[in-house]
Amino acid sequence: MYEGLKKEIATYEKRTPKSAEAHRRAVQRIPLGVASNYRSYEPYPVFVKEGSGSKIYDLDGNEYIDHNLCFGVLMAGHNHPAIVKAIQNALQVGWAFGMPHEMEWELAEEICARYPVDMVRFGSSGTEVTMHACRLARAAAQRDKILKFEGGYHGLHDTALVSVKPTAEEVGDIDRPNSVSAGQGIPQGTLDNVVVATFNDLKSVEYRFKQYPNQIAAIILEPIQMNIGMCMPQPGFLEGLREIATRHGALLIFDEVKTGAKLALGGATEYYGVRPDIITLAKSIGGGAPLGAFGAGRAIMDLISNHKIFHGGTYNANRISMSAGLAMFREVLTRENYLHVTRLCKRLTDGYRAIIAKVDLQAYVASAGAIGALMLFPQEMLSYRDWLRLDRDLWCHYWFGMVNRGVLPQPYGYDEQWTISVQHTDADIDRHLAAFEDLAPAVAKAQQACSGTFVGSPH
Numbered sequence: 001m002y003e004g005l006k007k008e009i010a011t012y013e014k015r016t017p018k019s020a021e022a023h024r025r026a027v028q029r030i031p032l033g034v035a036s037n038y039r040s041y042e043p044y045p046v047f048v049k050e051g052s053g054s055k056i057y058d059l060d061g062n063e064y065i066d067h068n069l070c071f072g073v074l075m076a077g078h079n080h081p082a083i084v085k086a087i088q089n090a091l092q093v094g095w096a097f098g099m100p101h102e103m104e105w106e107l108a109e110e111i112c113a114r115y116p117v118d119m120v121r122f123g124s125s126g127t128e129v130t131m132h133a134c135r136l137a138r139a140a141a142q143r144d145k146i147l148k149f150e151g152g153y154h155g156l157h158d159t160a161l162v163s164v165k166p167t168a169e170e171v172g173d174i175d176r177p178n179s180v181s182a183g184q185g186i187p188q189g190t191l192d193n194v195v196v197a198t199f200n201d202l203k204s205v206e207y208r209f210k211q212y213p214n215q216i217a218a219i220i221l222e223p224i225q226m227n228i229g230m231c232m233p234q235p236g237f238l239e240g241l242r243e244i245a246t247r248h249g250a251l252l253i254f255d256e257v258k259t260g261a262k263l264a265l266g267g268a269t270e271y272y273g274v275r276p277d278i279i280t281l282a283k284s285i286g287g288g289a290p291l292g293a294f295g296a297g298r299a300i301m302d303l304i305s306n307h308k309i310f311h312g313g314t315y316n317a318n319r320i321s322m323s324a325g326l327a328m329f330r331e332v333l334t335r336e337n338y339l340h341v342t343r344l345c346k347r348l349t350d351g352y353r354a355i356i357a358k359v360d361l362q363a364y365v366a367s368a369g370a371i372g373a374l375m376l377f378p379q380e381m382l383s384y385r386d387w388l389r390l391d392r393d394l395w396c397h398y399w400f401g402m403v404n405r406g407v408l409p410q411p412y413g414y415d416e417q418w419t420i421s422v423q424h425t426d427a428d429i430d431r432h433l434a435a436f437e438d439l440a441p442a443v444a445k446a447q448q449a450c451s452g453t454f455v456g457s458p459h
């Protein structure tokens with residue numbers, strides 16, 4: 001471990017003794033002491049007391065400018081007045097009926113007005129809706145296989161848990177990556193039915209369609225591959241996927257769990273101008289309440305109407321989530337607010353770039369809409385194979401260093417991004433940049449001292 005990182009972790013431990021204590025208690029009853037593996041890290045995670053607007057406060061009373069925002073769920077920021085009011089209203093009239101109500105149609109109208117779909121169904125998480133989207137595609141195409149990209153994350157169902165973070169030893173040939181199980185418990189049959197290609201490499205996609213003629217039901221991807229930081233689609237890649245899918249009678253699924261709200265008012269379709277067959281939405285569309293949705297053209301969604309495929313869920317369309325979702329679309333995800341977050345995101349991006357150049361850090365910043373990430377890599381990453389070569393200690397140095405300076409720059413995880421909420425201000429961006437300016441020389445020095453720590457072969 002770098003000296004600089006050791007110092008930051010020592011400072012972190014000094015600042016957060018109550019989190020350490022809470023974690024010691026939690027591990028006795030909860031595996032890893034956290035409710036989701038993604039929240040676990042060494043030496044222990046920050047335990048939160050409360051949040052407000054663009055800030056959160058930990059058990060020791062430390063304040064942080066929050067760009068984690070619950071893994072990108074809160075483009076509204078914490079406790080947005082419109083969301084609070086909507087949920088309070090729902091609490092007055094009841095929130096769980098297991099029967100239809102009018103907000104369902106209202107929210108479906110909002111979604112169909114923004115995204116290229118005719119009909120939608122609701123769920124409670126991203127995992128749920130990508131699972132239903134894959135099943136819908138399999139039924140629509142009458143084929144079993146799903147093509148996904150190495151390093152892509154689509155939630156926790158079996159189909160999605162293939163080649164999420166395979167190791168360098170497991171990945172295989174970059175032109176035809178292995179289907180690698182993310183942990184135990186994924187049936188071999190599932191691995192056989194999920195074929196893997198390399199992001200930004202249309203050849204690897206074509207190869208799979210040739211290898212499995214008339215067997216691939218759909219290509220699923222995030223239009224910007226996140227969960228490896230931010231890997232931008234190179235010009236022509238999304239258009240190429242659209243063409244390949246159509247030519248082979250397969251469907252194109254855009255997993256817009258993250259991009260749907262945060263990229264632009266009309267999600268990736270508006271941003272990139274490429275039209276998928278099915279989209280999945282979750283995270284920021286619910287303002288922090290558990291809300292997901294999947295949608296498609298009428299012919300595809302009629303498979304549900306005609307009882308060809310089954311979709312259900314006890315918590316679907318509960319009124320807390322639906323009220324929060326309606327408030328998001330009508331009062332938070334407005335054109336005006338998109339201008340605000342994209343302006344702040346650009347300021348943050350430009351500020352990072354200037355500091356990176358000043359201290360001679362080998363790094364770059366990728367950003368779009370309300371999201372961005374410092375990529376501690378010398379040139380633009382094109383796929384998961386580049387990401388595998390990241391210097392993780394250096395990234396931890398950056399993350400703990402920022403946390404110690406009162407900024408949660410993104411969720412813990414080399415694979416995450418920052419989110420700017422509608423409640424962030426110019427003053428928050430100033431403080432964020434001041435913290436990075438203070439830290440960056442030490443990170444650059446550590447990088448220079450350990451030059452050559454990028455592992456594996458370049459793309």
Ligand SMILES: Cc1ncc(COP(=O)(O)O)c(C=O)c1O
Pocket residue numbers: 071124125126127128130153154155156222227255256257258282283
């Ligand atoms: C692109 C994408 N799809 C699906 C999911 C799963 O969503 P959830 O955690 O709500 O199940 C995530 C979660 O991070 C995601 O980033």
